[in-house]
Amino acid sequence: MSRIDRCRKPPGGLGRAIVRGWVIGLTALAAACAAAPDREQRVAIVGPDRAAFPPVAAFLEHGCGTLDCHGQIGRNLRLYGFDGLSLDAADVPGGQPTTIDEIDADYRSVVGLEPELMAAVVADGGARPERLTLVRKGRGSEHHKGGALIKVGDAQDRCLLGWLANAVDLTACADALQTP
Amino acid sequence: MTPAGNNRSRPRGALGLVAIAGLCAGWALQAGCGIVEEVVDPVHAREIAALGSDPSGEEPGPTHRAGQPCLVCHGSAGPNGPELSVAGTIYQTKTGVQALRGAVVTLIDAQQTMRQFDTNRTGNFLVRAGTWRPVYPMRVSVSYGGVTVDMKTHVGREGSCAACHTDPEGPVSAGHVYLTADPGTFPVGP
Numbered sequence: 001m002s003r004i005d006r007c008r009k010p011p012g013g014l015g016r017a018i019v020r021g022w023v024i025g026l027t028a029l030a031a032a033c034a035a036a037p038d039r040e041q042r043v044a045i046v047g048p049d050r051a052a053f054p055p056v057a058a059f060l061e062h063g064c065g066t067l068d069c070h071g072q073i074g075r076n077l078r079l080y081g082f083d084g085l086s087l088d089a090a091d092v093p094g095g096q097p098t099t100i101d102e103i104d105a106d107y108r109s110v111v112g113l114e115p116e117l118m119a120a121v122v123a124d125g126g127a128r129p130e131r132l133t134l135v136r137k138g139r140g141s142e143h144h145k146g147g148a149l150i151k152v153g154d155a156q157d158r159c160l161l162g163w164l165a166n167a168v169d170l171t172a173c174a175d176a177l178q179t180p
Numbered sequence: 181m182t183p184a185g186n187n188r189s190r191p192r193g194a195l196g197l198v199a200i201a202g203l204c205a206g207w208a209l210q211a212g213c214g215i216v217e218e219v220v221d222p223v224h225a226r227e228i229a230a231l232g233s234d235p236s237g238e239e240p241g242p243t244h245r246a247g248q249p250c251l252v253c254h255g256s257a258g259p260n261g262p263e264l265s266v267a268g269t270i271y272q273t274k275t276g277v278q279a280l281r282g283a284v285v286t287l288i289d290a291q292q293t294m295r296q297f298d299t300n301r302t303g304n305f306l307v308r309a310g311t312w313r314p315v316y317p318m319r320v321s322v323s324y325g326g327v328t329v330d331m332k333t334h335v336g337r338e339g340s341c342a343a344c345h346t347d348p349e350g351p352v353s354a355g356h357v358y359l360t361a362d363p364g365t366f367p368v369g370p
Binding site for chain 2: 064067068069073083085086087091092093117127145
């Protein structure tokens with residue numbers, strides 16, 4: 001490229017203004033024509049068995065739910081329970097044992113992370129659980145600030161994956177609770 | 181204005197924003213850590229600003245800013261040295277704010293490595309990152325005058341006690357770290 005070419009001014013402002021006008025106009029038209037979201041629309045989500053969740057919740061809450069990790073209000077995966085955040089305003093961390101309401105809240109939090117994917121994993125009998133961010137982050141295969149806390153095939157992994165497959169391994173969940 | 185003129189005006193605007201951000205960060209550091217240095221992360225800058233000035237009047241050092249989250253300024257992201265891996269403040273009782281001097285804080289990390297540290301006259305203890313970095317999760321206990329209290333839960337990854345132990349006690353905080361709940365049972369001496 002010659003020196004003159006490098007110093008040449010970019011294309012004129014009129015053409016650019018016309019393009020901008022078209023882009024803005026088309027965007028506004030698309031926004032105006034789009035249907036408003038239906039407030040009453042509901043998507044059916046089939047999560048893993050809530051009744052089988054308590055032993056899973058126990059290890060998740062113990063291992064992941066301390067105040068400095070997922071026991072915080074602002075977390076997407078927000079976990080309540082004895083080891084961290086309390087749902088009852090009169091309770092304190094490390095105070096009362098984990099309540100049914102807190103397990104309910106934990107269930108909604110876990111299933112609600114990626115509800116469609118969770119439903120798909122459950123529908124597939126727990127196959128390819130690594131589709132879930134919950135599993136990938138726990139295993140550390142996706143960046144996780146808390147590190148790789150679950151190893152493929154260890155008690156925590158078997159507890160979580162058993163639940164996703166609607167076949168909770170109570171022994172694995174009990175062993176998972178001993179970690180750390 | 182020519183297109184070339186437009187192109188030149190954008191960097192000036194960006195530079196202006198950077199300058200404002202720099203001034204804000206500098207102010208935050210002056211308010212929190214007492215030094216002027218750029219902190220690029222605005223979240224970190226806000227955490228520093230939230231500390232405010234030190235109400236104790238202590239000179240910067242191991243006894244200052246008791247009860248505050250030490251690693252906000254002394255963590256791996258700085259801005260102040262020395263870098264600490266764990267630090268906090270221990271109080272005598274649940275209801276009072278008298279510092280517990282001479283207590284022994286025992287830390288046991290995930291590799292079962294144990295380290296013990298004494299609290300100073302403002303109740304502070306600190307672990308220099310150069311001497312030890314615990315592998316989390318970590319368990320904690322405090323001993324004084326024949327009384328030993330274990331923390332009920334483990335520490336997941338946070339090195340500042342005050343990141344979780346802030347007053348008032350409630351559903352999202354365990355309150356300050358103390359030896360005895362009842363002042364009547366506080367031991368006579370170390």
